[in-house]
Structures are given as C-alpha cells and as structure tokens.
Amino acid sequence: MGVWQNIWAVVRRELRIWRRRPVYLLGSIGTIAFCAIFFLTFFRDGLPHDLPIGIVDNDNSSMSRNFVQQLDATQLGKVVKYSNFEEAREDMMSGKITSICVIPEGMYADVSANRRPTFTYYLNGLYFVGGALAYKDILTMINLTNGAVQRQVLRAKGVNEREIMGRIRPIDIDTHQIGNVYTNYGYYLTNILLPGMLELIVIIVLIYSLGTELKYGTSKHLVQTAGGSMLDAVLGKLLIYTLLFSGIGLVLIILLYHWMGFPIAGSIWNMFLAIVLMVLASESIAIFILGCLPVPRLALSIGALYSVLGFTLSGFTLPIEALPPYVQGLAVAFPLRHYYLFYVQEVIFGAGFAGWWQEVIHLLVFLFLPLAVLPRLKGAFINQNFPKN
C-alpha cells in the first residue's frame, strides 16, 4: 500500500473513533466555543464603569457636595457615602469599594481662608483593575477641583477666560493608544486568551487521542492500519487533527477580526498563517511530550501543567522583561509566546513580513521535535511495554 492509502486508512479509522466517542469533538469544538462565548461576553463593556468609590464627607459644604456630585457623574466612578472612616475602611478591605476619599472637616472654610486643607485618599490595589482605574478617576477630579479654585481667584482678578486656561493648565497631554484606541480590556485580553485556549486544547486533545491508543492497547491496530509504518500512522492522525484545529483557528481569527471587528492594523490573511503555525507547533509539542513519556496519564498531566503555564509565559499581561532573568529564557519554549510576538507585529503595528518572519522560523523549529521521539514512540506503540494507566 502506498503512503496515501495508509494515511487515508488512519483518517477513516480516526473518524470512526470520533463518531463513537464524542469526547474528542466535545473537548475541542465544545470547549473553544464555550471559551469564545465566555471571553467575548465577559469583557463586553471593554472598560468597567461605575466602580464604587467610598466617600467620607467630613465637611458637608457646598464645595464638598459639588466634588462628590462630579465624581459620581464620571463614567468610571459611582459614589458610596459613609458617615465614618471605620465603616468605609471595612468595606474597602472586604472589596466592596475600590477606594476611599476623605474630605477633611472645614475644607471649604480652609480653602476660602487660604489654609490649604489636605485631601486624603486610599486605594485597594489588591483588586487590580478596579483600584488602578479608581486611582485615575480620583486624581483627575482632585486636580480639576484645584483648577476650579484657581480659576475663581483669577476671574476675580479680571483675567480673561482664554488666558485663565493657559495659566491653570500650562501643559496638556494628548494620548495615542497604538493598536487599541479605546483602551478596551476585552480586545487586549481576548486577542491572546482565545489562541491560548486553542493551544491548550490542541496539546491536551492530541495527547489524549494518541494516549488512549496505548491505554486500550489499540496502538498496534493503529500501526497495522497504517501498513506498519509509524510515520504514516502519526501523519494520518496529524492530518485529521490539523484539519480540525486549523479549522477552529481560522474560525477564531474570522470571529475576532471580522465578525467582532477587533482592530487590526495588518492583514487578516497573515493572522491565518500565524494561527495555523501555532497549531502545528502545539501538535509537535503534544507528540514530543507523549514520545518522551509514553504513559498516557503522566503525559496528560505534564501537558496540562505545560499548557497552563503558556498563558503566563507568553508575556502579554506581565511582560517577560519583568520576570526573573532565569525564567525569561523559558518563554521561547511556548508556541503561544511566538504567536503573541507575531500578533504584536501584525495586529498592533501592521509591520507585515519584515516584522514577523523570525517568529515564523521559531514556530517552524517546533516541527522538528516529533522526529526526535518518533522511534521511541513506535517502540511504545508496537510493544506496548509501558504502564497503561
């Protein structure tokens, strides 16, 4: 039998297995569909709004009430009033409010008399995004309040409005967010989390698929189906799984950049390439893990530990350069890291081939991994001389 017949026989055999045991399709298509629905709806708003900010108003003057009203009117904040600091502190500790502003007693009188009362605020930095955004909101409001006081004084002195602006705010900042104009958390996280989930699924499902052959002793039958050639057996399995996973990958890219309209500076076609390469690299990792350790349960556990680490070491949340030096090098061992670097060049900067060709090479290097373990895997498949559980 020729190579193609062998591969075709393995593909037909695999399709029969899929039909008999829904876990393969459920574990790939079902889980990625759940993840897509989860991440796309979870970060629906892009930026949180109406974050609860605690206020302890010890002044209760027109000025302090005005401040509270304005803070409440911002899109980010929603004011929760407290009569004393102790209560507010308890609620901040228990995560009910993101921050506390303490308006000192007699603030209005002090401002009028030029006595410079101190405004104090407390943040809970343990609830990260909420704390950081509330910080930004409070800082803006307190600076606006200071500006308003100054404006009043200048107006009283008869300075005209245009000059007042120049005096209160001599420097202004014009911010440009490259690649994510609306500072949308949903775009930022989903762009990498969904491909990351795909990497995880590819590794787990493929190890499981090859591992079950060992476990139930059907591996010999698999090799026989492929005409006795281990290479053909693996190629047949890879062919059908690559089609499945690449299909999922392409749908993900279309979902993100076409249907959901995520901003993309470069071309969607290049992202197709990126995701297919990532799928291939992840498949190689899966075969490598099982080849090194042809015991299904151990290989699966190792695969699980490895693929969950991939999210952290891709460096899209905490950048790699902030990790300890001896961990930084590890990042290259994860296909998701290279996908992320590819994505930065294509989606954020639109740099094209010149930007990401190195990542293509890195991802292709992964494809050599299975070759190293193929003989060992063949031995395990034919002799079935490893523990099955």
Place this chain on the structure above:
Amino acid sequence: MAKKDTYLRTWLHDTWEIGIHEFRSIFKDGGVMLIFFVAGLVYPLLYNVIYQNGILEDTPIAVVDNAACSESRRYIREMDATREVRVAYRCMDMAEAERLMQERKINGIVLFPGDFGEKLAHMETATLSVYCDMSSFLYYKNALMAVNHVMLHEIGQIQIERYAAAGFTDIEAAQLVQAVPYEENNPYNNAFSYSFFLLSAILFVIIQQTLFYGMSLLAGTMREQNRSFASLPDRMHGHGVGRIVLGRGGAYWLLYMGIGMYIAYIVPAIFGLPQRGDFFDILLLLLFFVTDCVFFSMTWSTLITKRETVFVLFLFMSPICLFLTGTSWPTVAFPGFWKVFSWLFPTTFGCQAFINMSAAGGDLATAHDQMIALTLQTVIYFVLSMAAVSLENWVLRNKERIREEGARRIEARFGVDLTEANERDLRIIRGE
C-alpha cells in the same frame, strides 16, 4: 464478643474503613499523586518564582524633541528619573521613533511639538503627545503614569515661577496653585505590584483545581474498572450513602487541609507575600474552603466516566476560574449571567476572602459575606454529592435490568435480534 454494635458504632466503623480505603487508592495512583503533590506543592512555588518581581520598571521610551527648549529638556530629565520609564533613545523625527517601536526596542514615544516652548512663553496651553504601545497594558500604564506625574509636577513648577515673577510670595503662590494638596495611600499594594493580587488568587485556584482534577482522575479510573466509588458494600443493603460521601471526602479533606496550610501559610512566607491576617482566621477560612472544594469536586466528578477525560473536558476552566474571582476584572463589571455562573465555584468566594484577610489584613468580618456564601455552597454541594452517589448507586444496581428492558423494547418495536447487532457494532468499532 456477642454484643451487637450500635448504629453509631457501625456508622463510624464504615466511614473509617471507606476513608482508609480511599487513602490507599490515592497513594497507589501515580497520576493522582502527580496532581496532588507535584502540581499542588510545586505549582505555587513555580508561580511565585515567575511573578517574583511583579513590577515592571524602567520601560524604555523614545523622545522626539522638536522644541529643544529648557522646559522640554527639564521634562525629559524628570521622566527619565521616574521609576516607570527610562528615556532610551532621543530621535530626530517620528519616523525614526516609530521604527524603534516596531522593532520593540521601545514601548512608548513622547513628542514635543516645535511650538512647545513658545506656547509656554505666551502663557497658552502647550500640548505634548504620547504614543503608547498597547501590546501590554502595563507598558501603557507605565508610559502614561510617568508622563502624567511629571506633567502635574511641571504644571506646579511653571505656575509657581510665574506667580513669583508677578510678585506673589511662595506661600501665596502655593495656595493658588494647589489649594487642596492631596495625600495618596495604597496601603495593601503600595507599588501596584502585579504579584500581590494575582498570586493570592492563583494560590486558592490551585487548591480547588488540583483537588478537582485528582479526585476526578480517581473517580474516572474506578468507573472504568467497574468498581465505582458509589457502589456500596453488599452488607449495607443499599444504605450508607452518607458514609460513602463522608468517608471518601474525609480522606481528601485531611490531605488537602495539609496542602492548603502549606499554600496559605508557607508559600507566602517563602516569597515574602503580605501575610497580615490572623493565623486562626485563615485556618477557619481554610476549613470552610477545603470542605467546600471536597464536595464541589465530588459533585462534578460524577460527570467523569473515563480516567483522563477530566483534562480534555475541564482543563480550560482553570484560567476562567481565575477571571471569575473578580481580582483583576472587578465583580461590579461582570455581566449578570457570568456573575451567577461564578457562584458555582468555591474560588469565587475563597480567593476574595483570602485576599481580604491575608493580603489586606482584615479580620473575619471583612470576609463575612464570602464565609456565608462558602457555607451555603458547602451545604448545597453536600446534598448534590449525596444525590449523585445515590443516583449512580441505583443505576449501578439496576444496570442489567435497565439494559435488558431497553433492549426488549427495541427488539419488540423493530423486530431485530440485538445480540447479533451488537456483534456487528463491535466489528465496526474494531475497524474490520
């Protein structure tokens, strides 16, 4: 001894035996040991090593200074001095800076327009531009914070100089420029460290997930070998579901109280994470949380019929659980459906309670709501796991009868002989 054992004695004896038997199964199973002891003990250490620094400092930026005036130069110097950024390149034009950004040598660009100094001299608002690399929000945060802090400082500086020139005294000028000085406190996470908030949450997610995977692995194995844990010893005559659930649960509970104490007390101590909570408050939290996790895992592991399928079907839930804790994306911003969905997981409440008590140093009162939620969850999952075991046990005892009845019905309807059909199916499955 002829004395008949009381019900209580029998009950305790059975529970003890079942627990001991479960312990034996756990320690005999290499896969479960790998999950419990390698993942449960090493993963927390690994994450701590990775997130050890937790703070991104000195993000490289480029400066395009078209103004070249004393103010812009001072601005650049002050930015370079901040903790957040360092001025790595000074570029002649934007094109050069953009190229550097695309080559990933810098993560931000600050542009001073040609009229920057001029506008300041005319007492107009001078605008400078910041271009942020959004590939990681921490780059954006760093660039923005550095530029804004220097701006606020510079504004104060420039205004005071101007008022001084206009004949105001220092005190008068300060009163005008900043009528209400402010004081900033970030008591629990001073530097907005990434590790403090994320690690505290990850630690408790690890407890729940490893327990769930390990227990499912074992439950799947038993079902595969047709000796489901739900099958009761014959002498109990179908009674004793409670003994099974508590006996088995007890084994995991003991094990995980140990692992939980290691994760909640020792790991943070090794890596210098804040441990401001009271020892006994956190012990109480662990008691509640681990009990909840045991019944949670027992309930959901009912779905696992084959040993390894737990990874194929549920591994992807680990990152999702982390998001559902509300430590990164705030709970108030959860869409309604996902908020209710998050109540399914012990981590949703456990992580928040742990953060409030251990990292923020609150007492039990600050975790009041979470403790109540954990208790409710425990009760519900206990009832559910009892129900699941009873149901499975019933199915197991009546499996033959159910199958035969079904077969008879189909045979009667279609007039086929199923024994023959089964043979044919098997041949197809074998691929012959």
